[in-house]
Amino acid sequence: MKIFSNFESGNIEVVSIENRDDIQLKIQNDNQSEFYQWFHFRLETQAEQSHTIKILDLAKSAYPEGWKGYDVVASYDREEWFRIPSEFDGDTLSFHVLPERGSMYFAYFAPYSYDRHLDLLHMAQTEHHCTLETLGHTLDNNDMSLLTFGEPEEGKKNIWVIARQHPGETMAEWFMEGLIQRLVDETDTTAQALLEKAVLYVVPNMNPDGANRGHLRTNAVGVNLNREWQSPSKEKSQRCSWYVRRCSKQASICS
Numbered sequence: 001m002k003i004f005s006n007f008e009s010g011n012i013e014v015v016s017i018e019n020r021d022d023i024q025l026k027i028q029n030d031n032q033s034e035f036y037q038w039f040h041f042r043l044e045t046q047a048e049q050s051h052t053i054k055i056l057d058l059a060k061s062a063y064p065e066g067w068k069g070y071d072v073v074a075s076y077d078r079e080e081w082f083r084i085p086s087e088f089d090g091d092t093l094s095f096h097v098l099p100e101r102g103s104m105y106f107a108y109f110a111p112y113s114y115d116r117h118l119d120l121l122h123m124a125q126t127e128h129h130c131t132l133e134t135l136g137h138t139l140d141n142n143d144m145s146l147l148t149f150g151e152p153e154e155g156k157k158n159i160w161v162i163a164r165q166h167p168g169e170t171m172a173e174w175f176m177e178g179l180i181q182r183l184v185d186e187t188d189t190t191a192q193a194l195l196e197k198a199v200l201y202v203v204p205n206m207n208p209d210g211a212n213r214g215h216l217r218t219n220a221v222g223v224n225l226n227r228e229w230q231s232p233s234k235e236k237s238q239r240c241s242w243y244v245r246r247c248s249k250q251a252s253i254c255s
């Protein structure tokens with residue numbers, strides 16, 4: 001029996017793995033931060049045998065309320081994700097699983113990979129009314145990418161849509177994928193009507209560093225970007241917010 005988290009957005013720590021009816025795990029803190037909640041790991045084991053997995057120490061996690069009524073997300077092929085009924089006793093999340101295959105992934109929410117993020121950006125930019133622009137680079141040297149839909153014109157509104165300042169909220173980028181698919185669909189009359197009245201500035205992932213590192217809430221150096229809009233700095237650590245705020249101040253001129 002082995003547990004792995006050595007992949008993009010992987011996060012787990014093994015406490016005890018001697019007994020398959022009592023596999024004990026912990027979530028690692030975001031780098032330089034006290035926050036933890038996102039997990040993502042792979043179990044390699046014998047199929048068709050029952051396992052009990054416990055994630056410990058959740059009373060001190062970033063949002064303990066979030067574990068109430070929560071069910072773990074799992075996948076055999078990293079494509080289709082399904083829920084596994086889970087129980088939370090106030091500190092430990094437990095679930096039973098009878099793997100159908102020898103290798104199985106588990107995560108807090110369905111992961112949204114960096115590769116899929118790049119696919120999304122480049123699918124969008126093949127449409128004539130969409131442009132892709134790199135606003136700058138993050139501390140981990142990832143691209144801060146902006147998609148602009150429509151041309152600025154007098155009377156048009158500027159609308160900004162950003163997602164995943166908190167990188168563990170992967171559902172936000174799944175939402176972005178749906179939004180962008182509608183914005184590039186020329187038969188979508190609602191989206192077309194919106195684009196006649198507004199230019200949309202879309203940042204599908206505000207925090208690629210945190211996403212790739214398997215963080216819940218912060219960037220590469222433990223900064224919560226959601227708290228940095230007042231006075232983001234480029235040099236220090238909040239440069240994702242800094243780039244986007246500079247760009248939004250210049251309205252449509254992002255260079």
Ligand SMILES: [Zn+2]
Nearest residue numbers: 165166169226
């Ligand atoms: Zn959030």
